[in-house]
Amino acid sequence: MKGSSLTIGIVATVATISFIVGLTLALTLAMGAFTFEQLVFSVAAAGAIEFSILVVALPGTFRATVSLIGALLSVAVLFVLLTAPFVAVIQVIVYAGAIVVLFLFVIAYMGERPLAAVADPLVRWQPVAWLVIVVLAAQALVVLLTTDLAVRDELQEGGTVATPGGENPDFGGPEAIGRSFIDDYIVPFEATSLVLLVAAVGAVLLAKRAVQLERGR
Amino acid sequence: MNPGSEPFLVILIKAVIVVFVLVTAFAYTLLWERKLIGRAQGRYGPNRTGVLGYMQPLADVVKLIFKEDFVPRGANRVLFQLAPLISVFAAVAAVAVIPFGTVVTVFGEEVQLVGADLNVGVLFLFALSGIGFYGLILGGWASGNKYSLLGSARTAAQLVSYEVAMGLSVIGVVMISQSLSLVEIVDAQRETVWFILYQPLGFLIFVIAAVAETNRAPFDLPEAESELVAGYHTEYGGLKFAMFFLAEYVNMLIISALAATLFLGGFAGPFADGVWWLAVKIIVLLFLFIWLRATLPRLRYDQLMQFGWKVLLPLATLNLVISAIVIGLAFQN
Numbered sequence: 001m002k003g004s005s006l007t008i009g010i011v012a013t014v015a016t017i018s019f020i021v022g023l024t025l026a027l028t029l030a031m032g033a034f035t036f037e038q039l040v041f042s043v044a045a046a047g048a049i050e051f052s053i054l055v056v057a058l059p060g061t062f063r064a065t066v067s068l069i070g071a072l073l074s075v076a077v078l079f080v081l082l083t084a085p086f087v088a089v090i091q092v093i094v095y096a097g098a099i100v101v102l103f104l105f106v107i108a109y110m111g112e113r114p115l116a117a118v119a120d121p122l123v124r125w126q127p128v129a130w131l132v133i134v135v136l137a138a139q140a141l142v143v144l145l146t147t148d149l150a151v152r153d154e155l156q157e158g159g160t161v162a163t164p165g166g167e168n169p170d171f172g173g174p175e176a177i178g179r180s181f182i183d184d185y186i187v188p189f190e191a192t193s194l195v196l197l198v199a200a201v202g203a204v205l206l207a208k209r210a211v212q213l214e215r216g217r
Numbered sequence: 218m219n220p221g222s223e224p225f226l227v228i229l230i231k232a233v234i235v236v237f238v239l240v241t242a243f244a245y246t247l248l249w250e251r252k253l254i255g256r257a258q259g260r261y262g263p264n265r266t267g268v269l270g271y272m273q274p275l276a277d278v279v280k281l282i283f284k285e286d287f288v289p290r291g292a293n294r295v296l297f298q299l300a301p302l303i304s305v306f307a308a309v310a311a312v313a314v315i316p317f318g319t320v321v322t323v324f325g326e327e328v329q330l331v332g333a334d335l336n337v338g339v340l341f342l343f344a345l346s347g348i349g350f351y352g353l354i355l356g357g358w359a360s361g362n363k364y365s366l367l368g369s370a371r372t373a374a375q376l377v378s379y380e381v382a383m384g385l386s387v388i389g390v391v392m393i394s395q396s397l398s399l400v401e402i403v404d405a406q407r408e409t410v411w412f413i414l415y416q417p418l419g420f421l422i423f424v425i426a427a428v429a430e431t432n433r434a435p436f437d438l439p440e441a442e443s444e445l446v447a448g449y450h451t452e453y454g455g456l457k458f459a460m461f462f463l464a465e466y467v468n469m470l471i472i473s474a475l476a477a478t479l480f481l482g483g484f485a486g487p488f489a490d491g492v493w494w495l496a497v498k499i500i501v502l503l504f505l506f507i508w509l510r511a512t513l514p515r516l517r518y519d520q521l522m523q524f525g526w527k528v529l530l531p532l533a534t535l536n537l538v539i540s541a542i543v544i545g546l547a548f549q550n
Contacts (some may be wrong), residue, residue, distance in 0.1 A: 173336050
């Protein structure tokens, strides 16, 4: 177990460094000049990819969760580069600062108990999982191709952005995001909160059933 | 002001000065605490090294540097070394958004007396405090020691329980000043009054949660020496232990500075605004921290959890709802 974790670590490190170098070189060639921002982007992107792989590849639960912190922080850096400091900070507070702490708390208290290998009832849903992956990838591709990243460059040069509510100099800031929550996108926002509520109630019910099955243990 | 609008050299000099002051302040906060606790317990405290014991921090640092750099056998090497660094990084980085004054002109260069005026300054501090806790949690886990592990599990539980109340207590201030930038929050207080007058309950909740967030007595369960040896830093010695210590005291300084900035007007004061007002307010709050430690016994674990969830959180929510209604009505008129 220790050996495999070490191998994964070495492979991941080598892959990450080559990814950083490659991506920085490619960006330098594409943009015609090297900037510090390209390096930061390469490191953050590589971090996000590497830590995400480690989350599923590392054998120990605790180590995997620590990798999850790395992945979340890398994504936060990417948000900062996209001139969305508010989203970046919230990402760190909510995900890295609260949710993963809860994970670690549970793991630290329960210990890293190896689960008994039972027949996974989800195996027969695997084709569906692949289908979802393909759909999500297609969606990501569409988003990537249609997103206007020029907006970001304009902002960095001190410009403003035209949003549904008119010209907005505070794009990505707390006020703009607050407004889009309660004005432009209130229905999706409330719908999301409803979904989360249903999920929370469902989790409590499922846990209750599990406790009853174990006769209160 | 734009973060990139100052020359790199100015930013560098500011950073060096601030970190130097911060580390010196850490050393003397520690000495001051030992002297005060000594007095409170009917003894003298350190008074031999240098004049009245004022060289004691220097002697301590020299001692800690020359100690053996030790990693226990069952420890996870990488995380064990990384954990104190995470703590110190988060603690020291937090000072970047605390404003010390307005714009001053030094050698013909306009310098704003704040590291960076972020438009999400308050949240930035919360994010860093969340990252800083990972130093404690990972350090405790990586030590490979039961006591350390229990200490870090307690840290995690305490963080989650008290950070919510702390966040809610700050929202009142944010609603009044209409900004998350600490510079603008101070400016709003210079134009009106200190926000402690509008938010007395918010201030009280913030200070209590702050004591819990910095793991200070009576909330120092993660390092309760009577049950857990030293909690998360049981296996740490020498410089790595010193780094955890530095992080704890810098966190104390930062959270005092944050309380002063959010509720007590920051560097604003009667007669003349200036960094000395901030220093006075921080010293008063630090004295409060030390006084609490000398006075109150440690809470029991269930008391800690009950207090956090059943008293502090409902109070913070109530404060938030009332503030929101009052501020909403005030804006309508």
